[in-house]
Amino acid sequence: MCLPAKLIAGVGALSLVLSGCAGAGGHSSSGRSINILMVNNPQMIDLQSLTAKYFTAETGIDVNFTVLPENDLRDKVASEFTSQAGQYDAATLSNFEVPIYSKNGWLLPLDSHIAGDPEFDQKDIFPSLATSLSGPGVNGAESSVYGEPFYGESSFLMYRKDVFASLGLTMPEKPTWDQVADLAAKADRTFDPNMRGICLRGQPGWGQVFAPLTTVVNTFGGTWFDADWTPQVNGPGFTAATQFYVDLVRRHGEVGAPSAGFTECLNATMGSAVSMWYDATSAAGSLEADGSPVKGKMGYVQAPVKETKSSGWLYAWSWAIEASTKKADDTWKFVSWASSKEYEAIVGKEYGWARTPAGKRQSTYDNPEYLKAAGAFADATRTAILEADPTNPGVQPRPTVGIQFVDIPEFTDLGTKVSQYVSSAIAGQTSVTDVLNQGQALAEKVAKTYREA
Secondary structure (H helix, E strand, O other), rough: OOOOOOEEEEEEEEEEOOOOOOOOOOOOOOEEEEEEEOOOOHHHHHHHHHHHHHHHHHHHHEEEEEEEOOHHHHHHHHHHHOOOOOOEEEEEEOHHHHHHHHOOOOOOOHHHHHHHOOOHHHHEEOHHHHHEEOOHHHHHOEEEEEOOEEEEEOOOEEEEHHHHHHOOOOOOOOOEHHHHHHHHHHHOOOOOOOEOEOOOOOOOOOOOOOOHHHHHHHHOOOOOOOOOOOOOOOOHHHHHHHHHHHHHHHHEEEEEHOOOOOOHHHHHHHOOOOOOEEEHHHHHHHOOOOOOOOOOOOOEEOOEEEEOOOOOEEEEEEEEEEEOOOHHHHHHHHHHHHHOOHHHHHHHHHHOOOOOOOOOHHEEEEEEEEHHOOOOOHHHHHHHHHHHOOOOOOOOOOOOOOOOOOOOOOOHHHHHHHHHHHHHHHHHOOOOOHHHHHHHHHHHHHHHHHHHO
């Protein structure tokens, strides 16, 4: 039996904590059903509540959802897809997992389903997202589409327009990191003695501090590995970027930076504790939500750069079908519906367009109803996603795709361990040189495996 979600109210946002539970709401009499494993993000909870009314009623296909927190989901997904147990037909994966899983033969290629479903309109999907959810099959088989995005995001710089106007500061439309550092210094504790210049993640984790920091590394000319798997963690570009990042957050960053992640920076921005924040484009929905204390006060510009033309990351929660499923056609019907223009309109009708799972289709950004609700950040988000290039995010060739991550299984452990060292440097407990020398040694162990292969 599915118990009600426990709702935890935050400032301008809502987080939902669920253990695994089946989809609620009526059932069809057709006897057809599929099992879906998904993360418990708010957009997915909306989907769960709408599926029976709009999908099952039309198709006769029951959808049984298992909904888990992100870390639990990743563990469950890894176990399920590795074993091809067949307990689930599809799951929410990101563009980090999809290329890895496709190479291992764990995902169903979607090309034939896409070709047979022209109303889905694959060409409407942003090219950068489509590329990040495609890849070669087993033994280098021809490249295919293996995932469809539910929603996508990049990263950009958010700032307080009213604070900048009061201080006589001007934010460039496409700032450099040097300009951002200068603005952070000028804004730090001048408008308000309790308002710091900028919020940058310092919390350990490959998906925490290294999400923004790796984009800084890219645009400073660094990389985790060059094309022949030679580690560059203590190389000049990586070192310059990390030293810059650590210095900036230590001098002008948020209070408690070594433990600050996305949520802490969101709270700091909404609480007027910082004047700038570099992070995910999806944050803008919370900042501009009804009831947000900073609604209408924020400006949004592209991710800061140094040696590259753009530097925003690329991430998407997406639907992937397990290769061993025996219900591929019914599962595709659900996947195509959940990622469709039709579904976005349903969310707009039921909950308002601001809650639409956006960031994946060009048509969303041509929709007057969506633009009216998300006008403050829609154009900046679309530009950031379109300019993101997971195949060429820096100044040198890479051995694999990825902007804010290296798309290999070992990166979760490597990135997390090095992030712990970086967080210590932000806390002033060690030097950047020592941090990156330790990181280089760890990266050498990973690289050896790939060079030998």
